[in-house]
Amino acid sequence: MSAILQGAGAATALSPFNSIDSNKLVAPSRSSLSVRSKRYIVAGSDGTNNKTFASSSLIARRSDPLIPNAVATKADTAASSTSSKSGHELLLFEALQEGLEEEMDRDPHVCVMGEDVGHYGGSYKVTKGLADKFGDLRVLDTPICENAFTGMGIGAAMTGLRPVIEGMNMGFLLLAFNQISNNCGMLHYTSGGQFTIPVVIRGPGGVGRQLGAEHSQRLESYFQSIPGIQMVACSTPYNAKGLMKAAIRSENPVILFEHVLLYNLKESIPDEDYICNLEEAEMVRPGEHITILTYSRMRYHVMQAAKTLVNKGYDPEVIDIRSLKPFDLHTIGNSVKKTHRVLIVEECMRTGGIGASLTAAINENFHDYLDAPVMCLSSQDVPTPYAGTLEEWTVVQPAQIVTAVEQLCQ
Amino acid sequence: NTSKLKQEPLSTHHHPCSCRSSSIFHLAKKSVFSQIGKTKKMTLRLRSSSWKSNLLKILRHNHGFGSASHAARHLRQKPPHEPTLRVSQNPISRFCNTMSEKLSSIGEHEDANTQVMDFPGGKVAFTPEIQFISESSKERVPCYRVLDDNGQLITNSQFVQVSEEVAVKIYSNMVTLQIMDNIFYEAQRQGRLSFYATAIGEEAINIASAAALSPEDVIFPQYREPGVLLWRGFTLQEFANQCFGNKSDYGKGRQMPVHYGSNKLNYFTVSATIATQIPNAVGAAYSLKMDRKDACAVTYFGDGGTSEGDFHAAMNFAAVMEAPVLFICRNNGWAISTPTSDQFRSDGIVVKGRAYGIRSIRVDGNDALAMYSAVHSAREMAIKEHRPILIEALTYRVGHHSTSDDSTRYRSADEIEWWNKARNPLSRFRTWIESNGWWSDEEESDLRSRVKKEMLEALRVAEKTEKPNLKDMFSDVYDVPPSNLREQERLVRQTIKSHPQDYPSDVPL
Numbered sequence: 001m002s003a004i005l006q007g008a009g010a011a012t013a014l015s016p017f018n019s020i021d022s023n024k025l026v027a028p029s030r031s032s033l034s035v036r037s038k039r040y041i042v043a044g045s046d047g048t049n050n051k052t053f054a055s056s057s058l059i060a061r062r063s064d065p066l067i068p069n070a071v072a073t074k075a076d077t078a079a080s081s082t083s084s085k086s087g088h089e090l091l092l093f094e095a096l097q098e099g100l101e102e103e104m105d106r107d108p109h110v111c112v113m114g115e116d117v118g119h120y121g122g123s124y125k126v127t128k129g130l131a132d133k134f135g136d137l138r139v140l141d142t143p144i145c146e147n148a149f150t151g152m153g154i155g156a157a158m159t160g161l162r163p164v165i166e167g168m169n170m171g172f173l174l175l176a177f178n179q180i181s182n183n184c185g186m187l188h189y190t191s192g193g194q195f196t197i198p199v200v201i202r203g204p205g206g207v208g209r210q211l212g213a214e215h216s217q218r219l220e221s222y223f224q225s226i227p228g229i230q231m232v233a234c235s236t237p238y239n240a241k242g243l244m245k246a247a248i249r250s251e252n253p254v255i256l257f258e259h260v261l262l263y264n265l266k267e268s269i270p271d272e273d274y275i276c277n278l279e280e281a282e283m284v285r286p287g288e289h290i291t292i293l294t295y296s297r298m299r300y301h302v303m304q305a306a307k308t309l310v311n312k313g314y315d316p317e318v319i320d321i322r323s324l325k326p327f328d329l330h331t332i333g334n335s336v337k338k339t340h341r342v343l344i345v346e347e348c349m350r351t352g353g354i355g356a357s358l359t360a361a362i363n364e365n366f367h368d369y370l371d372a373p374v375m376c377l378s379s380q381d382v383p384t385p386y387a388g389t390l391e392e393w394t395v396v397q398p399a400q401i402v403t404a405v406e407q408l409c410q
Numbered sequence: 411n412t413s414k415l416k417q418e419p420l421s422t423h424h425h426p427c428s429c430r431s432s433s434i435f436h437l438a439k440k441s442v443f444s445q446i447g448k449t450k451k452m453t454l455r456l457r458s459s460s461w462k463s464n465l466l467k468i469l470r471h472n473h474g475f476g477s478a479s480h481a482a483r484h485l486r487q488k489p490p491h492e493p494t495l496r497v498s499q500n501p502i503s504r505f506c507n508t509m510s511e512k513l514s515s516i517g518e519h520e521d522a523n524t525q526v527m528d529f530p531g532g533k534v535a536f537t538p539e540i541q542f543i544s545e546s547s548k549e550r551v552p553c554y555r556v557l558d559d560n561g562q563l564i565t566n567s568q569f570v571q572v573s574e575e576v577a578v579k580i581y582s583n584m585v586t587l588q589i590m591d592n593i594f595y596e597a598q599r600q601g602r603l604s605f606y607a608t609a610i611g612e613e614a615i616n617i618a619s620a621a622a623l624s625p626e627d628v629i630f631p632q633y634r635e636p637g638v639l640l641w642r643g644f645t646l647q648e649f650a651n652q653c654f655g656n657k658s659d660y661g662k663g664r665q666m667p668v669h670y671g672s673n674k675l676n677y678f679t680v681s682a683t684i685a686t687q688i689p690n691a692v693g694a695a696y697s698l699k700m701d702r703k704d705a706c707a708v709t710y711f712g713d714g715g716t717s718e719g720d721f722h723a724a725m726n727f728a729a730v731m732e733a734p735v736l737f738i739c740r741n742n743g744w745a746i747s748t749p750t751s752d753q754f755r756s757d758g759i760v761v762k763g764r765a766y767g768i769r770s771i772r773v774d775g776n777d778a779l780a781m782y783s784a785v786h787s788a789r790e791m792a793i794k795e796h797r798p799i800l801i802e803a804l805t806y807r808v809g810h811h812s813t814s815d816d817s818t819r820y821r822s823a824d825e826i827e828w829w830n831k832a833r834n835p836l837s838r839f840r841t842w843i844e845s846n847g848w849w850s851d852e853e854e855s856d857l858r859s860r861v862k863k864e865m866l867e868a869l870r871v872a873e874k875t876e877k878p879n880l881k882d883m884f885s886d887v888y889d890v891p892p893s894n895l896r897e898q899e900r901l902v903r904q905t906i907k908s909h910p911q912d913y914p915s916d917v918p919l
Contacts, residue, residue, distance in 0.1 A: 111700070137700050143730055148723030151689025155707070156697040158678060158690065159628055178720075182683045183690065191671045191679035192662035193886040228887050251889040279892070326892045 087268040095237035095269060096126045096258065099244035100164060102273070104134055107162065110248055113140040113149055114166030114203075123168050124204055124263050150176035150201065154183050157197045162248060170205030170257065171217035184253045185228030200247045201255045206297055206347050207395050208260035213383035216391075220257055220324050221353045231324040232278055233257040233296045237267040239322060242276025250278060257324070259297045281328035287317035290341040290405055293332060293358060295321045298345045298396060305401035314405060324354055332358075333366055340371040341408050345396055350378040372408050377401065550757050553804055554784060555774035559832065561841025570622075570783040574848045580621050580778055581843055584613040584836050585854075586861050587637045590646060591809070593865045594653060594667075598813045602873060603653055605667045609634045611776075611808030614835035615740055617641055618781035619708075619803075623789060626705035628698070629677045630691040632684070633668055634740065634807075635710045642675040646864050650872035657918075662886070663878040685711055685718035688737070692724045692798075695733035699796060706734040706792045714745025716759050722766075728798035729767040736788050737768075737800045740775065742807035747820040763800035775803030776835035779842065806833065877917045880906075 090098065104110045111134075112127055118141040121128035131139040142149040146167060153163035167173040173180070180201065188196055207216040220231055230252050234240035240258070247254035276282075284299065285306060294302045299320045306316050317335055321328060336342055342362055346355040355376040362374050377396045385391055526533045556567040572580070591608040598606040609616055616637020623629075629638050636649065648660070652670050655663035661671055661679065671679025678694075681687060691709035698705050715721060716739060728735050739759045743750055756762060763770030769791065773784045781803060788799040806829040810817040817826070843849040884891055884899045891899075906913045 137696075140696070140731070143723070143726050145719070145723035145727070147720055148689040148692070148727055151686055151720060151724070152693030152696060152727060155630065155678075155687075155690030155693030155695075157693075159694040159697040159707075161693075161697045161700065163693075178683060179686060179689070183681055183686055187679060187681065188888075189886045190661060190665045190669065190681070191673070192660045192664065194660055194671055194673040195679060196889070230888070326894050329893070 087270050089266060089268045090237055091263065092234075092237045092240050092258075092265040092267075093124055093126050093263040095241040095267075096234075096244050097128055097130070099241035100127065100248075101130060101133070103245055103248040104130065104138065107248075109160060110162045110164065111138045111140065111156070112164045112166065113142055113153055113156075115142055115144060115149075115168050117141060117166050122166065124258075124260075126202075126258075126263075127166070146172050146175035147177075147179050150179040151183065153199050153201075154179060154187070154197055157199045157253075158187070158195045162198050162200075164200045164202060164248060167201065167203035169211075169215050169217075169260075170203045170219040171215055173201065173203065173219055174217070174222070176201075177222070180223065180229070180253075180255075181226045185226040188252075189228060196251050197253050198248075198251050199253045200244075200250075201253065202244075202247075202258060204258045204260040204263070206257075206259040206261070207379070207384050207391065210386055210388050210391060211260065211384075212386050216384035218348045218353065218379075220255075221348045223255055224325050224354060224357060228253065229325065230254045230278060231257065232322055233259075233324055235259070235262060235296050235299045235320055235322070237265060238269050239276050239282060239320075241269060242274055243278065243322070246275040246278045249275070254278065257296065261297055262300075276322070279323045279326060279328055281331040282320040282322050283317075283331070284320050285316065285318040287315040287339070289315045289339055289409055290317065290343060291332070291335040291339045292316050292318045292343045292345060292401070292405070293321050294318065294345040295324065295354070296347065298347055301396060301398050302345050302401055305398035305405070308398065308402050309405055312402075312406075314409060316405060321358070327358060327361055329361060329365060332362065336362060336366045337369045340369055342370065342374045343401070343404055343408055344374065344376040344378075345401055346376070346378050347395060348378055349381045350376075351381050353378055375404055375408055377404055545755070546757055547761075551760050551772050553772045553774050554780050555777045556780040556783065557777045557838050557842055559838070561838040561845070563842065568783070569779050570786045572621075572779070572782060574846070576621060577843050577846070578848055580617050580782070581836075581839055581849065582857055583617045583621075583637065583641050584778070584839065585857055586646075587613050587616060587640055588836060589858065589861045590636075590640070590649060590865055593862070593869065594649075595809070595813065597869055598667075602869070603667055605813055606653065607633055607668045607812040608809035609637060611806050611829060611835070612740055612742060613637060614778040614781050614839065615710075615738070615775045615803045615805055618778040619710075619738060619785045622782045622785035623708060624705060625676065626703065627676065627789070628691075628694050628705065628707050630687040630694065630707065630709040631677065631680055632687065632711045632715060632740075633680050633682070634712070636668070636670060638710075639670055639672060639675060639677050642672075642677065644670070644672060644675060644677075646861075646868040647871060648672075650865075650868040651875065654872040654875070655877065656872055656875035657878045658872075658875055659878070662882045664882070685715040685720040685724075687711070688715070688718075688720050688724040689727065691735050691737075692728045692731065692733050695728065695735035695798070696731055699732075699734055704793060706736060706789055708736040708738060708789075710738045710740060712745060713739065713741040713743070713750050713753055713759065714748060715739075716762070717753055722762075725762070725766040725768055725798070725800070732796045733798055734792040734796055735798045736785065736792055737763075737798060738785070739800070739802045740805055741802055742775075742805045744807050744811070744817070744821070746811045746815060747817070749821075758802055758804075760800065760802040768798050768800050770800035770802065772802045772804065775805030776833050776838065778835060778839040805835075877914075879918050 100110075100112070104112075112130060114122070114127075116123055117127040118131040118136060118139045120141075121131075127139060142152070150165055150173070153165040156163050167176070184197055184199060184201075205217060205219050207218075220233065223229065223231060230247075230250070232243050232247065232254060234243045234256065243256060247256050284303065292302050292306075299318070302318055306318055309316050317339055319331060319335055321332065344355045344358055346353055348354050348356075350356070355378050359374045359376050363370075377400060379394045379396065382394060384394055525536050527536065528534075556564060556569040558564055587609065591606075591610055594603060594606045595608050597603045612634060616635050617640070620638040620641035623638075625642060629635070631638065636644075639649075648658075649670065651658040652661055652665075653667035655661075655665075655667075657663070661669065665671075665679070666682070669680040669682065671677060678687070678690070688709050688711060691707040695707035698707060711721065725737065727733070728737070741750065741758055745753055750758070758772065760770045760772040771784055771788070774780050784801055788801055791797060792799050807817075808826060808830045840849060840854070880902070881899065883902075884895045887895060903919070906919065
């Protein structure tokens with residue numbers, strides 16, 4: 001059964017930089033990996049990776065202003081549960097919990113540690129029921145010291161366990177920065193490869209509903225520079241479960257960014273075992289006019305804007321980058337080569353965020369393919385205000401996205 | 411009456427213990443933090459009305475949650491003999507206040523002088539006298555030692571017997587460590603090594619503690635414990651390879667000298683950051699406990715390291731997790747130029763153990779026999795009883811902090827000289843083994859000349875050995891090099907091709 005093979009072979013198949021595929025570093029090898037996982041991708045990629053992008057000529061695209069077809073969002077929600085005969089519906093936090101539970105069943109070394117993760121079930125219920133099932137030792141409630149329990153997780157990982165460390169809010173992991181940067185990111189390297197640190201550090205971040213400045217941080221900005229770690233952001237129940245499982249199976253330390261406001265998203269996901277490639281971006285909506293790169297909660301603002309844009313005659317290509325470190329420049333590059341216009345929509349602050357790095361990477365690698373400067377919509381460089389009305393204005397809204405697209409596509 | 415109490419149904423109202431019932435909780439709908447305010451209000455209301463009747467109500471309510479496992483978990487009457495992995499029966503009970511099962515204690519003691527109150531953690535007696543606990547006890551915690559300053563066994567001393575073989579091995583390793591340190595230090599001064607940090611004066615802590623451990627015990631060192639590696643079989647050549655960062659270095663030339671690591675000897679790679687290894691050790695201990703291994707985690711740190719937050723949090727964690735870990739503090743009087751009087755105001759580090767609920771001992775760090783006995787006993791307790799142990803070893807840092815330091819700038823040469831001569835750990839132990847007829851002058855000079863020759867040869871070989879390949883700059887950042895790192899390596903190689911004269915000649919491409 002292919003599903004089981006996928007799961008079993010996942011550890012080697014995960015990285016697109018597998019030595020088997022290294023000979024063919026162009027599209028075919030990537031698609032061969034994504035084809036395997038593609039079958040299960042619900043709201044995500046279709047066969048775009050296989051298409052040639054010379055379908056519409058450059059000249060035609062430049063002079064042809066707008067495509068007047070009112071095709072609604074392609075392959076978005078309609079094509080759910082394509083492959084599986086029966087899926088099951090659940091909320092995002094349940095998907096995370098399911099992924100975590102399946103991995104804990106599969107491998108007795110996987111354990112969870114964090115504040116209130118045990119019998120309380122976690123602040124966002126991601127670890128609900130796990131303590132009852134696996135015991136207090138495998139689902140460990142820790143005292144309040146992020147640096148210490150992250151350090152603990154690293155020590156446990158070096159001795160053979162696979163801890164999933166939860167930060168109650170990503171912002172609290174600032175306290176764990178020392179352990180994450182100096183030990184987690186470095187020890188595999190400085191030990192000459194003798195010790196691996198297969199931890200998963202996860203937690204909710206991003207701007208919520210009036211949680212205050214300290215609880216609305218975007219940690220991906222701060223962590224992105226640390227060598228040795230990988231960062232991924234989930235946005236749907238499907239990719240949440242897939243990324244959680246992939247992160248746990250990875251030998252590298254992975255930071256999984258969840259979003260406070262996305263935990264109650266409902267979706268139908270396949271029953272069979274699947275994982276999502278950690279380094280791969282997700283094609284949310286293929287299009288021709290402009291590439292919109294986004295991740296996490298902003299994906300939904302972008303899709304909302306996309307509806308408006310389609311009604312206005314635009315055809316945006318929306319990509320959920322998912323992999324924040326390293327960027328999936330392959331998928332992104334192919335999209336840029338097709339549309340020649342890029343808009344990045346993120347929740348990070350303008351200065352030093354994921355968008356800033358992505359802008360630099362795109363400019364560096366795909367400068368020749370751009371018809372317009374890369375535009376990046378981010379939050380302002382202010383601490384998130386508590387007042388709801390002000391908070392709303394620190395986050396990029398669909399109307400701004402529509403305006404930006406119109407501006408770029410002139 | 412008691413049976414009625416046990417049938418008390420689970421109430422969903424908030425009560426002033428620290429638990430939050432599951433009915434509160436809903437993610438994005440309601441902020442998690444809004445409930446804290448409600449709990450506070452309950453507590454205030456309690457004080458205003460008759461405390462006893464309310465307390466009884468609460469006790470009845472909580473007792474409904476109480477169960478044998480709950481009490482056993484929180485009221486630690488005696489250490490369990492069988493290491494059990496406990497799973498709490500009733501999820502709610504785990505959070506609630508620790509209430510004694512004996513409700514009868516309330517209401518019986520009308521006499522104000524003998525009133526007790528059940529608080530989290532157990533019963534607390536009241537006192538009408540206003541008394542502050544003194545910041546320090548009248549006498550300092552005594553220091554355990556077995557050999558006196560002259561290396562004579564103190565009468566009536568308790569210690570773990572060591573065989574001749576072990577004793578000779580301990581002493582030989584102490585001598586080897588001393589010679590290794592001296593030669594590496596000199597090599598740095600001569601410009602052959604970039605950096606070095608000696609452990610002079612702390613040989614007994616290094617070797618004797620290692621001797622009392624088993625090879626399965628995992629070590630999380632700071633940076634002044636190469637003796638533990640030496641004991642376990644790391645060769646002088648391997649030490650030299652790491653210091654020179656050549657291609658035989660297990661760390662592949664990536665770290666500074668002295669930052670050794672060996673997974674096969676269970677010695678975790680030294681990370682330069684102070685005290686970060688302490689929570690790592692607790693995590694490892696937790697891992698060993700989960701795997702039910704007959705081993706413990708051991709971590710070393712200095713007096714300065716105990717000021718770091720990581721030390722305190724890790725101690726606290728270890729106590730709460732009941733993790734089998736040994737915390738060995740080398741109190742050597744100095745943290746670079748900071749003396750202990752500027753580092754803390756407590757009676758050393760040993761008294762901090764009690765604050766976290768950890769059994770502790772103060773040992774004479776320059777007495778190899780005492781160190782051996784203390785670590786041996788501590789290890790047994792840690793593994794059998796699943797508890798952390800704190801060992802404060804009093805010693806002196808005879809050498810400079812490192813080759814980047816000149817300690818005569820902040821301390822007197824006399825002080826250094828005195829500790830090096832009068833309190834030397836090697837001479838004390840040597841006296842003892844010689845008194846047993848296990849050592850002689852001839853063996854001493856034989857050993858010293860042999861080790862010196864071996865060291866110089868190791869240096870020579872390590873110096874000549876090729877450095878690691880350039881590709882090792884990019885490998886092991888991840889399990890497999892990602893595309894951005896492969897690209898960056900390509901760029902570096904390209905630059906080297908166009909500027910070959912700027913590239914070091916001893917680093918192979």
